[in-house]
Each structure stands twice: as structure tokens, then as C-alpha cells.
Amino acid sequence: MSVERRPLISGNWKMHHNHFEAIRTIQRLAYNLSSADHDAVDVSVHPPFTDLRSIQTVLEADDIPIALGAQHCHWEESGSFTGEVSPTMLAKLNVSLVIVGHSERRQNFGESDEDVNRKVQAVLAQGMTPIVCVGETLEEREAGSTLDRVADQLSRSLTGVNRSQASSLVVAYEPIWAIGTGRTATPEDAQEVCSAIRRQVGEFWDAEAAGGLRIQYGGSVKPVSAPDLMRLQDVDGLLVGGASLDPDEFARIVAYRLVG
Numbered sequence: 404m405s406v407e408r409r410p411l412i413s414g415n416w417k418m419h420h421n422h423f424e425a426i427r428t429i430q431r432l433a434y435n436l437s438s439a440d441h442d443a444v445d446v447s448v449h450p451p452f453t454d455l456r457s458i459q460t461v462l463e464a465d466d467i468p469i470a471l472g473a474q475h476c477h478w479e480e481s482g483s484f485t486g487e488v489s490p491t492m493l494a495k496l497n498v499s500l501v502i503v504g505h506s507e508r509r510q511n512f513g514e515s516d517e518d519v520n521r522k523v524q525a526v527l528a529q530g531m532t533p534i535v536c537v538g539e540t541l542e543e544r545e546a547g548s549t550l551d552r553v554a555d556q557l558s559r560s561l562t563g564v565n566r567s568q569a570s571s572l573v574v575a576y577e578p579i580w581a582i583g584t585g586r587t588a589t590p591e592d593a594q595e596v597c598s599a600i601r602r603q604v605g606e607f608w609d610a611e612a613a614g615g616l617r618i619q620y621g622g623s624v625k626p627v628s629a630p631d632l633m634r635l636q637d638v639d640g641l642l643v644g645g646a647s648l649d650p651d652e653f654a655r656i657v658a659y660r661l662v663g
């Protein structure tokens with residue numbers, strides 16, 4: 404089934420930019436993006452928690468059509484979870500997308516597939532879109548187990564998610580060995596995994612859910628690699644880390660369609 408899927412390009416700022424720097428960055432990004440960019444592509448930024456309110460204020464005051472995103476959250480609405488932020492709190496700031504299960508959170512903070520699943524459900528319950536990250540390690544790729552690893556992460560992440568929520572889901576394929584390393588998956592490898600993700604969603608729900616699912620690729624994306632990745636049949640967007648910190652570089656990625 405062929406369905407029109409709007410591209411989604413997301414900037415994950417990780418632990419960069421205090422709120423003054425964040426305001427300057429978003430203003431510069433807004434200046435760089437044209438109305439043709441916004442007509443063609445959905446754009447989101449995912450700053451640190453301390454920047455969210457400042458960025459929300461700029462986006463809303465200047466009517467800038469960039470979606471506000473978060474980098475993670477807890478699954479509970481409130482409680483004794485020192486240092487955590489709830490999906491309800493994010494929704495109150497008009498956050499519309501939340502990255503869930505980023506490999507840096509899985510590796511550095513021990514997030515399990517079960518935690519990721521709880522977060523996916525909690526984010527959906529607040530009417531926000533989870534960007535569910537999956538991806539293999541270098542050892543898994545070299546052992547030929549990439550597709551099994553990604554399928555396992557995906558099925559554990561989606562357990563208990565209703566068919567009616569499928570259209571509010573984004574999946575990001577991020578090979579761990581490509582994140583922040585300067586190495587990008589080849590277009591062939593990215594396409595192979597992204598098409599497997601779409602097939603799996605089709606088996607999990609149905610062909611319509613698979614056809615509507617937006618799948619991002621992430622891992623050292625730069626302006627020069629974005630056009631080839633965005634040409635792939637099953638890549639509908641990009642999750643960009645390092646290159647999203649520079650609003651000029653990120654805008655060139657968003658304008659991928661203008662290249663050759």
C-alpha cells in the first residue's frame with residue numbers, strides 16, 4: 404500500500420546548550436528555514452529539559468512551526484522519582500514528541516526494553532508521539548544479528564500498544580556504532596533495516612499501520628549524507644545529534660531535497 408508520509412527531521416541536542424544558547428539556536432534555525440522547508444518537512448528540536456520552557460515561549464510567541472520535543476521522560480505521572488520528569492509535565496509545555504530508548508540512555512543509564520515500553524505507553528497516553536529508538540551494536544552487526552536484535556527491541560517496545568495508537572508512533576533506526584562516530588550506515592544497510600521494521604509493524608498490526616509508520620534513520624547524519632538517506636523508500640526522516648547543534652548545518656539537512 405503506498406501512503407504519503409510526511410518527512411520528519413529531528414534534532415537531538417543531547418546535553419548541550421544552556422537556555423540562553425538554546426534561544427539563540429532556535430531563533431537562528433527559524434531564520435534559516437523557509438516556508439518551502441516547512442511545507443515539505445516536519446521539523447522538531449529536542450533540547451535539554453532546562454531549555455524547554457524558553458524554547459516553547461519563543462516558538463509560540465513568534466508562531467514558528469517547529470515542533471518541541473524532549474529527549475526522554477519517566478513513565479509515571481508523578482511520585483518519588485528524584486530527578487525525573489513526567490509525560491504530563493512535558494505535555495503541559497506543549498511538547499509533542501519524546502525520544503524514547505535512545506541508545507545513550509540504554510547504555511549509560513541502564514534503560515531496559517521494559518522501561519522503554521512503559522515510556523512508550525505513557526507518552527502515547529498523554530497524546531504525544533514517542534520516537535522509539537532501536538539499533539544494533541557493532542558486535543551484533545558483525546555477528547550478522549542486526550535484524551534479529553532490532554526486531555526484538557521493536558516487539559518489546561510495542562507490547563500493549565493499541566492499533567489505534569499506531570499512527571502516533573515514530574521509529575528511529577539508529578545503529579549504535581554510527582552514533583557520534585562519524586560513521587554512517589550505507590544507504591543499502593539503512594534501507595534493509597528500515598524495510599524490516601516496516602514489515603514487522605505490518606505483521607504486528609496491519610498493512611495500513613505499516614504504510615503510515617514514519618521511520619527515521621539516525622547516526623552521524625550530515626548535510627552531505629542526508630539526501631541519499633532521504634531517497635530511501637523506507638526512510639521517512641532523520642534523527643540528528645551532533646549536526647543539529649549548529650542551526651546552519653541542521654537547516655542544510657532539512658533542505659536535503661534541494662541537493663542534486
Ligand code: PEP
Binds near residue numbers: 585645
Ligand atoms: C543521536 O543523538 O540520536 C544521533 C544520531 O547522534 P549523531 O547524529 O551525533 O550521531
